[in-house]
Amino acid sequence: MARALSERAETYSSRIGATLNLRRVLVRDPEKERPVKIDPGLLTVRPEEALSGDVDIVVELMGGEHPAYELIKDSLSRGRYVVTANKEVMAKHGPELLGLAAEKGVDVLYEASVGGGIPIISPLKRDLSANEISSIRAIINGTTNYILTRMSREEISFNVALRQAQDLGYAEADPSNDIEGQDAVYKLAILASLAFHTHVRPEDVYREGITLLSPQDFRYAAELGYAIKLLAIARREDSAIQARVHPALVPEEELLAKVDGALNAVQIEGDLTGRILFQGAGAGSLPTTSAVMADVLDAARAVVQGGRPLPWRYTAELSIRPLAELVTRYYIRLEVADRPGVLAGIARAFGDHAVSIASVIQKQADEAAQTAELVIMTHPAREDAVQGTLLELRDLPEVVSVGNLLRVDG
Amino acid sequence: MARALSERAETYSSRIGATLNLRRVLVRDPEKERPVKIDPGLLTVRPEEALSGDVDIVVELMGGEHPAYELIKDSLSRGRYVVTANKEVMAKHGPELLGLAAEKGVDVLYEASVGGGIPIISPLKRDLSANEISSIRAIINGTTNYILTRMSREEISFNVALRQAQDLGYAEADPSNDIEGQDAVYKLAILASLAFHTHVRPEDVYREGITLLSPQDFRYAAELGYAIKLLAIARREDSAIQARVHPALVPEEELLAKVDGALNAVQIEGDLTGRILFQGAGAGSLPTTSAVMADVLDAARAVVQGGRPLPWRYTAELSIRPLAELVTRYYIRLEVADRPGVLAGIARAFGDHAVSIASVIQKQADEAAQTAELVIMTHPAREDAVQGTLLELRDLPEVVSVGNLLRVDG
Numbered sequence: 001m002a003r004a005l006s007e008r009a010e011t012y013s014s015r016i017g018a019t020l021n022l023r024r025v026l027v028r029d030p031e032k033e034r035p036v037k038i039d040p041g042l043l044t045v046r047p048e049e050a051l052s053g054d055v056d057i058v059v060e061l062m063g064g065e066h067p068a069y070e071l072i073k074d075s076l077s078r079g080r081y082v083v084t085a086n087k088e089v090m091a092k093h094g095p096e097l098l099g100l101a102a103e104k105g106v107d108v109l110y111e112a113s114v115g116g117g118i119p120i121i122s123p124l125k126r127d128l129s130a131n132e133i134s135s136i137r138a139i140i141n142g143t144t145n146y147i148l149t150r151m152s153r154e155e156i157s158f159n160v161a162l163r164q165a166q167d168l169g170y171a172e173a174d175p176s177n178d179i180e181g182q183d184a185v186y187k188l189a190i191l192a193s194l195a196f197h198t199h200v201r202p203e204d205v206y207r208e209g210i211t212l213l214s215p216q217d218f219r220y221a222a223e224l225g226y227a228i229k230l231l232a233i234a235r236r237e238d239s240a241i242q243a244r245v246h247p248a249l250v251p252e253e254e255l256l257a258k259v260d261g262a263l264n265a266v267q268i269e270g271d272l273t274g275r276i277l278f279q280g281a282g283a284g285s286l287p288t289t290s291a292v293m294a295d296v297l298d299a300a301r302a303v304v305q306g307g308r309p310l311p312w313r314y315t316a317e318l319s320i321r322p323l324a325e326l327v328t329r330y331y332i333r334l335e336v337a338d339r340p341g342v343l344a345g346i347a348r349a350f351g352d353h354a355v356s357i358a359s360v361i362q363k364q365a366d367e368a369a370q371t372a373e374l375v376i377m378t379h380p381a382r383e384d385a386v387q388g389t390l391l392e393l394r395d396l397p398e399v400v401s402v403g404n405l406l407r408v409d410g
Numbered sequence: 411m412a413r414a415l416s417e418r419a420e421t422y423s424s425r426i427g428a429t430l431n432l433r434r435v436l437v438r439d440p441e442k443e444r445p446v447k448i449d450p451g452l453l454t455v456r457p458e459e460a461l462s463g464d465v466d467i468v469v470e471l472m473g474g475e476h477p478a479y480e481l482i483k484d485s486l487s488r489g490r491y492v493v494t495a496n497k498e499v500m501a502k503h504g505p506e507l508l509g510l511a512a513e514k515g516v517d518v519l520y521e522a523s524v525g526g527g528i529p530i531i532s533p534l535k536r537d538l539s540a541n542e543i544s545s546i547r548a549i550i551n552g553t554t555n556y557i558l559t560r561m562s563r564e565e566i567s568f569n570v571a572l573r574q575a576q577d578l579g580y581a582e583a584d585p586s587n588d589i590e591g592q593d594a595v596y597k598l599a600i601l602a603s604l605a606f607h608t609h610v611r612p613e614d615v616y617r618e619g620i621t622l623l624s625p626q627d628f629r630y631a632a633e634l635g636y637a638i639k640l641l642a643i644a645r646r647e648d649s650a651i652q653a654r655v656h657p658a659l660v661p662e663e664e665l666l667a668k669v670d671g672a673l674n675a676v677q678i679e680g681d682l683t684g685r686i687l688f689q690g691a692g693a694g695s696l697p698t699t700s701a702v703m704a705d706v707l708d709a710a711r712a713v714v715q716g717g718r719p720l721p722w723r724y725t726a727e728l729s730i731r732p733l734a735e736l737v738t739r740y741y742i743r744l745e746v747a748d749r750p751g752v753l754a755g756i757a758r759a760f761g762d763h764a765v766s767i768a769s770v771i772q773k774q775a776d777e778a779a780q781t782a783e784l785v786i787m788t789h790p791a792r793e794d795a796v797q798g799t800l801l802e803l804r805d806l807p808e809v810v811s812v813g814n815l816l817r818v819d820g
Contacts, residue, residue, distance in 0.1 A: 016720065128704065130422070290680060306716070315421070
């Protein structure tokens with residue numbers, strides 16, 4: 001960011017009709033070696049010093065909830081525009097911070113918090129604002145998409161794929177926020193809040209990570225015509241919203257199924273536009289700089305133009321629909337005893353819960369253990385009925401184990 | 411548009427903090443039956459009446475260069491914001507109209523002129539403004555993409571596919587603007603002008619339509635691993651721009667190759683974001699309404715906020731590189747005499763012009779006519795050298811005819 005600001009100063013000032021000056025840089029350790037040369041006189045470790053004086057725009061890139069949240073709040077209170085890449089703060093405190101910004105006649109801009117360099121916040125706030133949005137379906141975590149792409153192509157286990165991702169810098173040493181889906185939850189909460197004009201909190205989003213996926217799941221999914229993706233899904237149904245992050249079977253002919261590696265993609269459905277897809281690099285220093293600097297230039301334009309930015313309004317009162325009420329199709333993988341009559345008992349368990357089976361494939365009989373693998377695809381069914389079925393299946397003597405349950409989306 | 415404005419009045423006013431009122435509707439024939447009910451008192455046939463009085467925003471949806479251009483100019487001169495879907499006017503007169511808007515402290519907004527409901531003008535103006543854009547590659551004409559998709563899937567001729575497209579409403583009775591590439595030229599001129607901050611005029615764009623494509627071209631392209639798409643391409647190379655619209659061979663693994671039917675897609679490469687793809691419905695009444703209304707809401711926000719919109723600046727002075735200097739790979743299909751030694755003469759013609767052959771496939775010998783079809787793929791070569799080769803080939807006795815020349819992109 002500092003590099004773009006200094007190297008492109010002339011271009012940027014010609015684009016906004018004003019000069020951008022880096023006034024202060026708040027750091028933890030001023031002695032640390034930095035990839036970009038910054039005038040040491042600008043460095044400070046004291047927030048008070050960073051925020052005081054003649055500053056129009058504060059850029060927050062520290063990450064994490066604290067003290068970023070307090071710093072953003074403090075900046076807005078002083079009437080500064082704030083540009084942030086902080087998904088956790090915006091997912092948790094977005095409405096409060098946007099409200100404070102409106103009160104002070106400034107704005108908080110957070111394009112870089114979701115989808116890296118892909119424009120997505122701004123299209124939701126502006127370009128799609130004539131639409132009623134009905135759904136968001138997104139691949140918004142590059143780490144997990146990279147891991148899933150490797151697992152799908154190379155038939156390797158989750159742990160091997162994770163280690164490779166770590167070796168190549170696609171996953172952090174502590175990858176839990178990514179692989180458990182928390183990162184995607186923050187991002188989805190931000191997108192859903194914008195799309196539906198209501199505050200969707202991170203705890204409103206059902207979350208399931210990718211750690212339980214096995215190579216078989218990818219093999220069977222491919223046979224059935226699906227890719228497996230960690231999807232972030234938010235749908236509006238009447239006055240309720242369903243929001244969830246979990247691995248899902250996506251029909252392989254869909255563009256979302258073809259978004260591979262560390263790429264991100266967001267598909268938005270509006271009642272006027274129909275389905276729109278945005279795709280690109282979801283992370284990385286340069287794409288993040290692109291988004292942060294776009295917001296900085298936007299804030300600078302607002303400062304130059306004068307006038308009060310129009311506050312973002314949460315105009316809808318929508319409830320959150322619990323996952324139990326989800327209706328979708330399911331993929332269920334079971335390890336069962338390999339003997340006659342087994343399928344009848346299993347089918348009965350599904351029937352007891354009014355879950356209708358669409359297809360059954362028997363796989364990989366293990367002669368030594370006298371077990372076989374069953375892959376069952378259901379017709380659309382309610383989540384609670386399917387979970388009830390699973391409970392009953394676990395108690396059946398002929399079911400050795402429940403391998404995995406995956407939802408189909410698309 | 412009128413329907414959205416009346417049916418969603420409450421939603422829109424809650425989003426912008428002001429009420430949008432339809433003040434006047436300029437029509438040719440006030441007696442005509444309309445799909446939307448409009449208060450007859452609002453209809454007028456006199457431009458003067460439509461533009462006078464208390465109007466903040468003028469929406470121009472008449473299409474065509476005249477009198478739309480004069481009407482937009484007149485509106486801006488009176489200090490109105492203008493929202494337009496008019497690609498021809500914006501491609502030809504964009505700089506003048508944007509300059510006039512800046513002078514009057516208003517703006518002219520034209521999101522609907524390219525890509526229907528896909529946000530693309532606004533991302534270029536705002537979200538990608540921190541980038542130096544190096545290329546645009548786009549499928550921005552739904553009619554031709556629909557026709558090419560049918561030709562590719564069904565091995566039918568161009569004329570049959572065109573007739574089907576007309577029957578289904580995907581092509582107009584007079585389709586020439588679409589199939590000859592002129593519509594895509596206007597749109598590319600608009601996108602390139604924004605991306606490169608310089609005025610790219612329609613006549614700066616090389617244009618070639620899709621009428622010469624034959625079913626064989628699709629078959630051979632598929633064998634070689636390519637789709638055929640009408641691409642609109644603009645690339646910046648140092649201080650020159652190359653802009654062209656023509657059918658191109660696109661590697662089938664690229665997302666652009668998978669954009670089928672009437673969909674549009676725009677891929678933009680920026681030095682910070684990398685490659686970003688926007689995809690969605692490129693035409694139709696609802697997607698166009700989405701884009702027009704987004705601009706109307708944006709203009710309304712600007713009116714409510716006060717302040718002067720920051721003018722768009724053409725900051726770069728770039729030249730247009732002639733097609734003759736293009737370097738790319740080529741696909742050349744020839745009908746040749748089917749006798750020994752023919753290939754030697756043909757290869758010599760390529761060699762004479764320093765065009766290096768990458769592969770040759772001999773196809774479909776017609777025994778009765780004693781002819782065969784040759785498909786030649788070149789290594790990267792200059793356009794003028796390839797055209798020189800073609801001239802020489804046409805004079806060779808062993809060449810019966812030159813079937814087609816297509817450029818590879820990707």
